[in-house]
Amino acid sequence: MIFQPQFNFPKRIFAISPTKYQFRYNFCGGYPYTVVMSSEFTPRVIAICGSLRDASRTRVALHEALAAAEEAGATTTLVDLRDYELPCLKAEEGEASDAKMLRETVEQADSVLLGTPNYHGSYSGALKNALDYCGRDEFEETTVGLLEVAAGDFAGSALMHLRTVSRTLRAWTLPIEVAIPDSHTLVGDTRIKDHDIAERTHRLGRALTRYAGVADYPKKCTQTPVRDTKQETTH
Numbered sequence: 289m290i291f292q293p294q295f296n297f298p299k300r301i302f303a304i305s306p307t308k309y310q311f312r313y314n315f316c317g318g319y320p321y322t323v324v325m326s327s328e329f330t331p332r333v334i335a336i337c338g339s340l341r342d343a344s345r346t347r348v349a350l351h352e353a354l355a356a357a358e359e360a361g362a363t364t365t366l367v368d369l370r371d372y373e374l375p376c377l378k379a380e381e382g383e384a385s386d387a388k389m390l391r392e393t394v395e396q397a398d399s400v401l402l403g404t405p406n407y408h409g410s411y412s413g414a415l416k417n418a419l420d421y422c423g424r425d426e427f428e429e430t431t432v433g434l435l436e437v438a439a440g441d442f443a444g445s446a447l448m449h450l451r452t453v454s455r456t457l458r459a460w461t462l463p464i465e466v467a468i469p470d471s472h473t474l475v476g477d478t479r480i481k482d483h484d485i486a487e488r489t490h491r492l493g494r495a496l497t498r499y500a501g502v503a504d505y506p507k508k509c510t511q512t513p514v515r516d517t518k519q520e521t522t523h
């Protein structure tokens with residue numbers, strides 16, 4: 289039997305906290321077993337709000353998602369683009385004053401929630417501009433959740449567009465997404481009024497915590513020990 293040790297230190301996890309580690313070894317040939325030991329990991333979850341309105345309903349929804357993420361064990365930050373000096377990107381013409389701060393905040397996050405109002409069937413220009421200041425260096429191996437808020441009945445098209453952008457940036461988009469229609473009725477000044485939408489938003493928040501760092505080691509691998517037999521994977 290060949291013993292093949294396999295060290296697997298996730299770059300992102302390790303960069304955030306030197307106390308976090310993951311150690312995996314496989315016995316190859318015969319029964320492959322994968323055992324993973326993992327210390328406590330507190331994911332960093334951020335949400336970027338694509339609306340600059342003071343009374344933004346998108347921001348209200350993002351706060352709810354972040355509260356759920358925090359309850360699930362994450363530290364959270366709302367990236368409020370009103371606080372950032374980010375003029376329309378002029379590519380290759382130097383840096384906007386707050387571009388570096390934005391990029392660092394995104395780079396350090398394990399999960400990023402992109403929240404946007406629906407503007408003419410897509411996501412907002414403010415969010416697009418912020419994303420254009422970022423790139424794959426910031427988003428690669430990052431878990432991304434998507435949330436859209438629309439005044440009309442047909443929320444969802446902005447999610448499609450953001451999914452494409454996120455994948456282009458090599459992020460891992462979560463399968464659960466939130467599309468909130470009829471925002472003026474269903475979202476209040478401080479909370480989502482509709483019970484089912486609120487519950488779905490909380491689920492998205494929890495998923496951002498649960499699947500943080502998914503690119504490095506899916507959550508199921510952190511249960512110790514995991515028996516990973518060929519029989520189980522081939523049937």
Ligand SMILES: Cc1cc2nc3c(=O)[nH]c(=O)nc-3n(C[C@H](O)[C@H](O)[C@H](O)COP(=O)(O)O)c2cc1C
Nearest residue numbers: 339341344345346405406407408409438439440471
């Ligand atoms: C420029 C602009 C375009 C919009 N286009 C749409 C649209 O196509 N469909 C829709 O349902 N709502 C549309 N809306 C309404 C917003 O999606 C809605 O008011 C949303 O709640 C705004 O988000 P906020 O409260 O976070 O600012 C538009 C609003 C603006 C300002």
